């Protein structure tokens with residue numbers, strides 16, 4: 001019996017979320033005394049992976065699948081599962097993982113639970129906690145099938161270093177033809193993605209117009225943060241749709257979420273509430289967001305944000 | 321062109337989320353159900369193909385009779401026929417299996433589902449259908465064009481947008497971008513009247529196997545009191561974030 005942790009990568013390096021996924025799987029492998037296998041597709045730098053305790057690292061290096069393709073990646077993981085008698089596959093909450101997981105679940109005839117936020121609370125039946133109703137609640141879900149797939153939300157499980165000396169195996173997967181062709185890719189330049197960021201700086205209609213967003217971008221750049229916005233801001237075309245967060249946009253589960261000129265409507269809060277620490281800057285002391293935040297400043301964003309940025313720059317200079 | 325839109329019926333986004341039966345069931349009391357927002361974008365895109373390419377639109381839901389009000393709204397927006405598979409939705413596998421079974425012999429060119437439903441946020445059903453039926457699948461889809469039997473779609477990926485092409489049949493997981501917010505249609509009187517005459521077929525579920533089960537719901541713990549910081553004392557905020565919250 002084995003457990004597979006599938007990790008996402010970018011530029012042939014594991015993404016930050018990888019170590020959370022491996023730690024989660026490690027915990028299960030210890031409970032079930034099963035072998036832990038990390039599966040990495042087109043990844044060179046595997047050193048760091050060994051700090052999280054896998055028994056094996058299976059790498060698939062194949063130029064023909066350098067672009068992510070959910071059907072092909074699911075097929076490759078499936079082949080590895082079959083070869084290694086795998087019953088549990090653990091993935092992260094990244095867009096690619098969530099794209100391939102339902103496909104893999106059919107191949108493996110596995111029950112699949114997404115948005116999981118805690119270690120299994122029970123193994124008979126196998127039970128995990130996940131978010132529901134766009135983070136307005138949680139629920140316990142059990143999986144009854146023999147094979148199980150779990151995708152965990154980012155920042156929901158503690159990474160734990162356990163040094164191991166894994167065997168590294170190159171796997172020569174049979175690659176099916178792709179029926180979908182990538183015609184082009186348009187990468188947003190230099191931006192940190194909301195899913196990857198430790199800190200997200202988000203702003204709403206209180207910023208008055210797109211011409212003022214340099215204030216938000218400057219603060220984000222000081223904090224090495226991703227930028228996000230409320231729904232009306234993207235509907236108005238002030239910011240790209242990819243920055244829209246909330247119940248109908250992207251979920252945010254980051255360490256620090258700074259909301260500037262955002263009122264805190266229920267649909268906005270639903271999507272961002274699982275962030276660990278929330279700071280609100282708003283000139284209306286009655287703004288509902290203050291009821292859902294950890295730290296609040298009542299003030300004019302046009303004064304507070306540049307000042308805060310200067311002070312943070314000084315702080316960073318001192319602490320680095 | 322034949323289009324099927326998968327519609328999940330979800331609590332209106334402003335709903336207060338409460339539970340009953342010892343926290344094992346969602347409390348529908350006073351809750352208004354609506355077309356899942358991602359599916360509404362999809363349905364609106366389907367309407368565009370209906371107007372431009374003369375496509376036909378069926379909508380499908382796996383759920384109980386109470387969902388028919390929502391299906392009637394989809395008909396009022398402009399779908400031609402609604403199908404309800406008469407079964408309480410237990411998990412995504414059971415929903416996907418039943419929809420797949422319905423689709424099997426129907427030769428739909430395009431199946432439009434949402435990226436995720438906003439109640440259970442599974443992001444599962446369309447991917448499962450694509451694998452059960454072995455058809456092309458693109459999720460997080462923010463743009464879709466059809467030309468004959470070819471589709472060109474844009475997918476939002478982490479850090480950018482990719483443009484993909486493939487042949488029909490195709491199933492997508494749609495989201496905002498497919499159409500703009502301002503394109504969403506509110507049914508007019510004529511649409512509502514017509515919807516009453518349109519077919520809403522109820523069919524028996526093909527199977528009821530499920531692999532996951534929800535046992536108990538929890539509300540998030542009450543938030544601790546917020547700490548307010550004077551805008552003239554921003555050093556205090558930095559101190560709190562650094563020493564207390566330890567996030568910078």
Ligand SMILES: Cc1cc2nc3c(=O)[nH]c(=O)nc-3n(C[C@H](O)[C@H](O)[C@H](O)COP(=O)(O)OP(=O)(O)OC[C@H]3O[C@@H](n4cnc5c(N)ncnc54)[C@H](O)[C@@H]3O)c2cc1C
Nearest residue numbers: 204205206230231246247248249261262263265283284301
């Ligand atoms: C079906 C549905 C789904 C939705 N999904 C989402 C979603 O996913 N995400 C989302 O964000 N919204 C969503 N909404 C919209 C949501 O209801 C709110 O309308 C929206 O979040 C408000 O955005 P806002 O806070 O930027 O704007 P506003 O509500 O206009 O708030 C602006 C805030 O800025 C403050 N402000 C003004 N000037 C200043 C200043 N100089 N300095 C500091 N503060 C200032 C004001 O006090 C106010 O609190 C949804 C709505 C519906 C109906």
Ligand SMILES: Nc1ncnc2c1ncn2[C@@H]1O[C@H](COP(=O)(O)O)[C@@H](O)[C@H]1O
Nearest residue numbers: 326381382433434436437442443444445
């Ligand atoms: N009970 C259902 N009936 C019909 N379609 C559904 C149902 N549940 C989910 N879907 C479709 O699958 C999409 C993704 O839902 P989910 O996998 O639950 O996040 C939704 O946006 C719908 O298009």
